[in-house]
Amino acid sequence: MQLSHSVKVLILACSFLMGTTACTPLTKVQEDDRTAAKINGSWTVLWSGGAKLEGVARKPTIIFNTSDNSVSGFDGCNNYKGTYSFENGKLKAKVAATRMACANEAARAVSEQIADLFTNGAELVETSSKGGHVLLLKNSSAELRVGPSDQAQ
Numbered sequence: 001m002q003l004s005h006s007v008k009v010l011i012l013a014c015s016f017l018m019g020t021t022a023c024t025p026l027t028k029v030q031e032d033d034r035t036a037a038k039i040n041g042s043w044t045v046l047w048s049g050g051a052k053l054e055g056v057a058r059k060p061t062i063i064f065n066t067s068d069n070s071v072s073g074f075d076g077c078n079n080y081k082g083t084y085s086f087e088n089g090k091l092k093a094k095v096a097a098t099r100m101a102c103a104n105e106a107a108r109a110v111s112e113q114i115a116d117l118f119t120n121g122a123e124l125v126e127t128s129s130k131g132g133h134v135l136l137l138k139n140s141s142a143e144l145r146v147g148p149s150d151q152a153q
Helices: 005-023 033-039 105-120
Strands: 041-048 061-065 070-074 079-087 090-097 123-129 132-138 143-148
Touching: 033 123, 041 105, 070 090, 090 105, 090 123, 105 143
Parallel strands: none
Antiparallel strands: 041 061, 041 143, 061 070, 070 079, 079 090, 123 132, 132 143
C-alpha cells in the first residue's frame, strides 16, 4: 500500500506536534502548594483574546502573592487590588480598582478581559512557550497569556 504525499505530510506534522507538546507540558494550576506556588509573583499580559497585546503604553500586570492570596496590578486602564481563591478548579478574584478612563481601545479590551476572568473564573494553565514560562488564564469568553514581568519585553 502506497501513501499519498499529503498523507505522509500529515503524519509527519502530527508526529512533530506530538513531540513538541511532549516538550512543553500543560499543567493545570489549582489550589495546592505544589502548583499554586507557580503563580507567585508579577506577570505581564503578553496576549489578550488570542492576539499579541499591542497598542498600550503601559503593559497590564497581574501580581499574585500566594502567602496571603492577594492579587494586585494594572489592568490596562486602572490599578486594582484584592484577593483571589480557587473555586471548583477555577481562579476567581474580588478586586477594587481605580476609575480612570482607558487610553485606547486596546487598553479597554484587556481591562475587560481581566475583569471577566476574575469575576467569572478562569482556568489557569502553566506551560512554556519559546523557552519562556507562560500562564494561560481562560474561560468561555476571555483569554490572557501572561509571562513573568522580569522577562517581559
